Amino acid sequence: xxxxxxxxxxxxxxxxxxxxxxxxxxxxxxxxxxxxxxxxxxxxxxxxxxxxxxxxxxxxxxxxxxxxxxxxxxxxxxxxxxxxxxxxxxxxxxxxxxxxxxxxxxxxxxxxxxxxxxxxxxxxxxxxxxxxxxxxxxxxxxxxxxxxxxxxxxxxxxxxxxxxxxxxxxxxxxxxxxxxxxxxxxxxxxxxxxxxxxxxxxxxxxxxxxx
Amino acid sequence: xxxxxxxxxxxxxxxxxxxxxxxxxxxxxxxxxxxxxxxxxxxxxxxxxxxxxxxxxxxxxxxxxxxxxxxxxxxxxxxxxxxxxxxxxxxxxxxxxxxxxxxxxxxxxxxxxxxxxxxxxxxxxxxxxxxxxxxxxxxxxxxxxxxxxxxxxxxxxxxxxxxxxxxxxxxxxxxxxxxxxxxxxxxxxxxxxxxxxxxxxxxxxxxxxxx
DNA sequence: CTTGACACTGAACGATTGTTTAACTATACG
DNA sequence: CGTATAGTTAAACAATCGTTCAGTGTCAAG
Numbered sequence: 001x002x003x004x005x006x007x008x009x010x011x012x013x014x015x016x017x018x019x020x021x022x023x024x025x026x027x028x029x030x031x032x033x034x035x036x037x038x039x040x041x042x043x044x045x046x047x048x049x050x051x052x053x054x055x056x057x058x059x060x061x062x063x064x065x066x067x068x069x070x071x072x073x074x075x076x077x078x079x080x081x082x083x084x085x086x087x088x089x090x091x092x093x094x095x096x097x098x099x100x101x102x103x104x105x106x107x108x109x110x111x112x113x114x115x116x117x118x119x120x121x122x123x124x125x126x127x128x129x130x131x132x133x134x135x136x137x138x139x140x141x142x143x144x145x146x147x148x149x150x151x152x153x154x155x156x157x158x159x160x161x162x163x164x165x166x167x168x169x170x171x172x173x174x175x176x177x178x179x180x181x182x183x184x185x186x187x188x189x190x191x192x193x194x195x196x197x198x199x200x201x202x203x204x205x206x207x208x209x210x211x
Numbered sequence: 212x213x214x215x216x217x218x219x220x221x222x223x224x225x226x227x228x229x230x231x232x233x234x235x236x237x238x239x240x241x242x243x244x245x246x247x248x249x250x251x252x253x254x255x256x257x258x259x260x261x262x263x264x265x266x267x268x269x270x271x272x273x274x275x276x277x278x279x280x281x282x283x284x285x286x287x288x289x290x291x292x293x294x295x296x297x298x299x300x301x302x303x304x305x306x307x308x309x310x311x312x313x314x315x316x317x318x319x320x321x322x323x324x325x326x327x328x329x330x331x332x333x334x335x336x337x338x339x340x341x342x343x344x345x346x347x348x349x350x351x352x353x354x355x356x357x358x359x360x361x362x363x364x365x366x367x368x369x370x371x372x373x374x375x376x377x378x379x380x381x382x383x384x385x386x387x388x389x390x391x392x393x394x395x396x397x398x399x400x401x402x403x404x405x406x407x408x409x410x411x412x413x414x415x416x417x418x419x420x421x422x
Numbered sequence: 423c424t425t426g427a428c429a430c431t432g433a434a435c436g437a438t439t440g441t442t443t444a445a446c447t448a449t450a451c452g
Numbered sequence: 453c454g455t456a457t458a459g460t461t462a463a464a465c466a467a468t469c470g471t472t473c474a475g476t477g478t479c480a481a482g
Binding site for chain 1: 236273276277295322327349352415417419422
């Protein structure tokens with residue numbers, strides 16, 4: 001990660017401060033006013049630099065849609081932020097995944113740092129309370145919380161898949177040249193699941209269990 | 212706090228999820244698209260209602276400047292603010308436990324909210340990276356992170372105990388009238404451990420594993 | 423039957439806001 | 453000396469976005 005200039009650190013610090021105070025990102029002209037710029041283009045330049053160096057990400061054309069992708073900890077103390085991610089917990093994930101956001105069925109939330117959870121901050125992780133023991137041979141038990149990331153599965157990934165209108169946890173198997181299938185990791189269960197219409201909602205990254 | 216209609220709850224839920232997922236509030240037209248409205252005015256009405264009832268606040272004329280004034284669970288009950296705890300991770304816990312804090316051997320830190328970790332904030336929790344497979348029958352594998360609280364063990368608790376100068380994970384068994392002992396939960400291991408000098412460093416509250 | 427709330431359509435307006443192009447200064451590098 | 457980067461000014465543009473006005477339909481309360 002490239003280093004930031006002094007000015008860029010100031011800008012980034014202001015972004016964070018504004019976000020923490022108002023829970024909203026500032027607009028270009030608010031940043032401009034705060035630093036006394038006479039042109040919004042001064043802001044533009046800095047934000048482009050920050051984005052180029054990977055510190056923030058933005059959605060072009062949309063208002064107030066910065067995101068700070070990196071939590072630069074040590075050194076500059078205007079930061080005390082850790083990479084803690086707030087993740088919704090679903091009991092059951094309803095069909096579809098229309099907008100990357102699912103309104104129904106949220107039963108709680110958890111906070112965990114991205115590294116421990118094995119997820120990337122940018123992606124929209126969600127969590128799932130495991131019901132049933134179809135994955136006990138993979139060390140996932142009834143009542144466990146599984147943290148997932150929505151993305152296409154690779155071979156051997158544990159995935160949350162929509163089967164018969166319900167989300168279940170299975171291992172995704174795809175050998176080359178063959179059709180993929182899902183496998184339950186419990187010796188006493190039917191282990192193979194043919195995949196007709198495969199709706200993968202996410203791949204499991206980590207699991208949390210209360211002992 | 213006035214009560215919300217079903218539709219208003221849906222809107223509010225979407226606002227929260229969008230904020231948590233994107234760290235940005237949605238625009239009117241994003242809300243419109245998500246709910247399939249054909250007019251942004253439908254959104255206007257709901258947001259006005261939500262603001263009137265005190266659930267959100269906004270800055271007129273500015274883009275994406277909602278704020279939710281309270282956090283809610285599904286029942287519209289304000290959730291007490293979650294407590295994220297910073298926990299040190301030890302590879303091996305050295306002898307003693309002088310101040311509840313052991314600096315040597317710290318291999319990292321993790322952040323997690325107290326409820327998910329099953330711990331109480333007041334106590335000084337610590338985490339331990341599991342080595343070996345002495346507890347696989349309890350669903351704890353090599354490489355797992357176990358979160359512990361220093362306190363006296365009860366029967367059947369999984370504890371971190373100092374054996375032969377090394378910290379290992381065992382289940383603590385104490386039947387009344389008998390001497391306590393430690394039990395490894397792996398069928399292929401010697402399961403019973405006599406306890407000469409029992410040094411319990413903490414009891415396990417939860418486990419986190421990367422899949 | 424009327425009133426009022428809730429939920430929504432449709433179109434248009436104007437302000438906010440991100441973006442672009444052009445030009446200027448200063449500093450550092452080779 | 454030329455070039456590159458950082459930082460800034462200036463004016464204008466176009467898309468996004470919140471807002472308003474006018475109107476439709478439903479349903480429960482009075």
